[in-house]
Structure formats: structure tokens, C-alpha cells
Amino acid sequence: MTNPTDVRLSDDAIRGEQPVVTAIHIAPARRLPMRAVESVQVDAGLGIVGDRYHGTKHRHVTVQSQTALDAATEDLGSPVEPGGTRRNITISQGDVPTTPGERIRIGDVDLEVVRAAAPCKLLDDVIGTGARTALRRRAGSVFRALSSGSIAVGDPVRLGPQA
DSSP states (O other), X not given: OOOTTOOOOOHHHHTTOSOBEEEEEEOSSTTSOOEEESEEEEETTTEETTSTTTTOSSOOEEEEEHHHHHHHHHHHTSOOOGGGGTOSEEESSSOOOOSTTOEEEETTEEEXXXXXXXXXXXXXXXTOTTHHXXXXXXXXXXXXXXXXXXXXXXXXXXXXXXX
């Protein structure tokens, strides 16, 4: 039996060629603090169980890249932590697709881009003055959940046509 906290990495992820999930955050309601979790269950057409957007029409899962957070940190001059951005999933590297209709696969969940995510007004309060500007065009994307399944820290992320 597999321990639920075991990190599942593909051979590509071990070599650093494939992005993996590095952080997962959820909040039960708007404006409540984000809480880091090791895994989540995703319902097709509904989103992440236990998250504030579960059951909304299209905003099921938000995804951002650590690469973008590192660039925002450099611009801001102070750390931009994954939980501070109010996004659900942080991946280790690469560009998160932003074109509506593009697809990715995280763990065993298929996601489709709805739109690029705009940095919200709360970011300057949570992260610091200038955070919203530093995250412009780096805030990730909003996705629709096309399939049900689980997503855990360490899961592989498939970007591009193979997704």
C-alpha cells in the first residue's frame, strides 16, 4: 500500500525535464487565507473539492509557475510565495498556457484554459505594495476541470500537445 504523502515522480521529472507540482493551496471561502495541502480531489465540471471556487461555472483550478514567481520576486525585491498569490497549483517550471482551449494534464486530471489569471487587488495587501504589478502577465491561468481525479505535490505536469 502506498503512503499518501509519497511523492510520485516520473523519470522525466527526476531528470528535471518535466514540471511537477510543488505546492497546492486552497481556501474554503473568498478572502479567507489560503491553506497548503499535500493533495486535492478534483471533480470534473466542478473543480477542487473544498476550495472556494468548487461548483462555479468555469473557474475550477488556477495554476501558476515557480518560474514566473521567481521573476516576480526579482522585480518586487521581496519573496513572492506560492500561497500568497491565491492560486491553487504551483508547478516547478515552464510557462503555464494562457490561450483559451489549451490543455494540460496534472496528475490524472485534464484541465483546459479558460483565461489568463489577472492578479487581484488583495496581492498588494498580502504580499506587499507592488505585488500586483510584479505579477502582471505572470499570474498563471484559470482552468476548467475536464476530468475527475487527484492532484498531489510531486505529480507530473504535462504541458503542450501531449497533454
